Amino acid sequence: MLEQLKEEVFQANLELPKQGLIKYTWGNVSAIDRESGLFVIKPSGVSYETMKASDMVVVDLDGIVVEGEMRPSSDTPTHAVLYKHYSEIGGIVHTHSTWATIWAQAGLDVPVMGTTHADTFYGSVPCARFLTQAEVDRGYEAETGRVIIETFEQRGIDIMAVPGVLLKGHGPFTWGKDAKSAVMNSVVLEEVSKMNLFARELNHFAEELPKPILDKHYLRKHGKNAYYGQK
Numbered sequence: 001m002l003e004q005l006k007e008e009v010f011q012a013n014l015e016l017p018k019q020g021l022i023k024y025t026w027g028n029v030s031a032i033d034r035e036s037g038l039f040v041i042k043p044s045g046v047s048y049e050t051m052k053a054s055d056m057v058v059v060d061l062d063g064i065v066v067e068g069e070m071r072p073s074s075d076t077p078t079h080a081v082l083y084k085h086y087s088e089i090g091g092i093v094h095t096h097s098t099w100a101t102i103w104a105q106a107g108l109d110v111p112v113m114g115t116t117h118a119d120t121f122y123g124s125v126p127c128a129r130f131l132t133q134a135e136v137d138r139g140y141e142a143e144t145g146r147v148i149i150e151t152f153e154q155r156g157i158d159i160m161a162v163p164g165v166l167l168k169g170h171g172p173f174t175w176g177k178d179a180k181s182a183v184m185n186s187v188v189l190e191e192v193s194k195m196n197l198f199a200r201e202l203n204h205f206a207e208e209l210p211k212p213i214l215d216k217h218y219l220r221k222h223g224k225n226a227y228y229g230q231k
């Protein structure tokens with residue numbers, strides 16, 4: 001069942017250490033099959049060196065295991081809440097990648113300071129608030145998903161135009177149309193987090209990208225008249 005998706009999710013998980021986004025088991029990737037309403041996620045706490053495609057766990061949108069021998073990622077309820085709320089999302093990634101986590105620990109949005117950012121994210125990547133004691137008690141991981149939704153709704157941000165968020169004091173989540181694009185978005189977020197920190201260090205008054213350039217770069221890749229790359 002869902003053998004191809006398991007392979008895709010497995011390969012996407014292997015990309016995390018390859019791209020330098022994680023150490024040890026500090027991350028997870030999932031992808032959903034919208035037809036069955038089931039998603040595939042990596043098992044919790046299993047070394048990337050020994051993990052196999054057959055170790056991937058299939059869960060439903062309530063996070064209940066449907067297939068697999070292992071316990072799914074501890075972040076499964078966060079993934080489930082996001083898949084349930086946003087039908088456009090096909091893949092989700094969580095990491096503790098260093099540069100993005102620095103911004104998360106500083107409690108700051110990652111501003112658009114260059115075209116590298118604008119090519120992927122149509123605006124600042126928001127930093128969501130800390131969870132309250134009541135939220136932690138109610139279910140930390142599911143409430144984390146709800147805080148992400150709250151952040152995007154309160155700020156009126158389109159989830160697919162800005163496919164990532166920072167969780168204050170924790171780290172980034174990114175998403176995309178599938179697992180591969182969600183991983184690419186994590187790589188971009190990590191790179192721009194690093195670039196921005198150095199740019200602000202060199203010049204505390206370094207400006208954000210002006211709107212016309214943000215529009216041009218984002219829309220030429222993602223707008224309805226996109227023309228970047230090959231047909």
Ligand SMILES: O=C(CO)[C@@H](O)[C@@H](O)COP(=O)(O)O
Binds near residue numbers: 028043072075
């Ligand atoms: O954030 C954390 C731990 O603080 C987790 O996302 C991370 O360790 C990955 O956990 P899983 O191996 O996916 O259960």
